[in-house]
Amino acid sequence: MISPLIRTQKIRKAYQSEVETVWAARDVDFEARPGEFVCIYGASGSGKSTLLNLLAGLDLADSGEIQVSGVDVATADEKQRAQLRLETVGVVFQDHNLIDEFTAVENVALPLEARGTSADAARTEAADQLRRVGLAGLEDRLPRQLSGGQRQRVGVARALTGNRAVLLADEPTGALDSAATLELFTLFRALCDEGITAVICSHDPRCRDYADTRYEIIDGRLEARS
Numbered sequence: 001m002i003s004p005l006i007r008t009q010k011i012r013k014a015y016q017s018e019v020e021t022v023w024a025a026r027d028v029d030f031e032a033r034p035g036e037f038v039c040i041y042g043a044s045g046s047g048k049s050t051l052l053n054l055l056a057g058l059d060l061a062d063s064g065e066i067q068v069s070g071v072d073v074a075t076a077d078e079k080q081r082a083q084l085r086l087e088t089v090g091v092v093f094q095d096h097n098l099i100d101e102f103t104a105v106e107n108v109a110l111p112l113e114a115r116g117t118s119a120d121a122a123r124t125e126a127a128d129q130l131r132r133v134g135l136a137g138l139e140d141r142l143p144r145q146l147s148g149g150q151r152q153r154v155g156v157a158r159a160l161t162g163n164r165a166v167l168l169a170d171e172p173t174g175a176l177d178s179a180a181t182l183e184l185f186t187l188f189r190a191l192c193d194e195g196i197t198a199v200i201c202s203h204d205p206r207c208r209d210y211a212d213t214r215y216e217i218i219d220g221r222l223e224a225r226s
């Protein structure tokens with residue numbers, strides 16, 4: 001049995017308003033193994049983004065344990081959590097968040113240069129990552145010269161640079177048409193088959209067809225689905 005790369009135990013996160021407590025994560029137990037494609041779905045406001053943000057160390061839980069690749073995210077300080085994102089966990093959002101003035105290869109090289117990789121080596125690896133996501137030949141295009149689906153692929157390539165093993169994506173196909181959506185799910189499947197662990201939150205029910213494991217979130221509670 002392969003050990004989980006991500007494991008959470010009883011994570012809780014609540015927001016208190018004047019009138020009520022909103023549970024964004026309620027006793028969430030979750031595991032993902034190397035190479036696993038996990039699809040998480042649920043109604044708007046159910047807690048999908050909260051869970052991804054907690055796994056990425058972008059937000060802190062009120063209580064519970066979160067282990068990602070041996071790092072205790074719940075107790076790590078801000079610097080250690082930033083290090084985890086630089087080395088292990090890549091995040092992709094609905095909006096690609098690329099730098100408009102940078103070419104595809106420059107956008108992907110950025111996190112490598114942030115890690116101290118030389119400009120030449122960063123560019124070589126960035127070009128390799130772009131090839132991996134099916135964008136060979138488009139390295140020197142600016143984001144506005146790419147389709148929405150291609151821009152998301154650049155975001156995926158950037159998230160995976162530097163050998164990062166975990167990909168977290170929050171509604172990555174929210175701005176894509178139907179064909180580009182399926183292409184992106186197909187890419188996630190291929191990456192997981194190469195050993196990447198992907199946790200994808202998606203409203204699109206077709207995501208479930210590509211995943212190994214499915215969960216629904218209902219009011220912050222994570223429930224396994226077949």
Ligand SMILES: Nc1ncnc2c1ncn2[C@@H]1O[C@H](COP(=O)(O)OP(=O)(O)OP(=O)(O)O)[C@@H](O)[C@H]1O
Nearest residue numbers: 015022023024042043044045046047048049050051
């Ligand atoms: N900073 C905050 N302050 C107060 N409430 C918040 C905050 N962030 C999230 N919430 C609440 O926590 C709940 C879960 O939010 P979350 O963004 O995780 O849901 P989601 O499933 O990702 O929704 P969507 O599909 O609309 O993106 C919601 O009820 C939301 O209003």
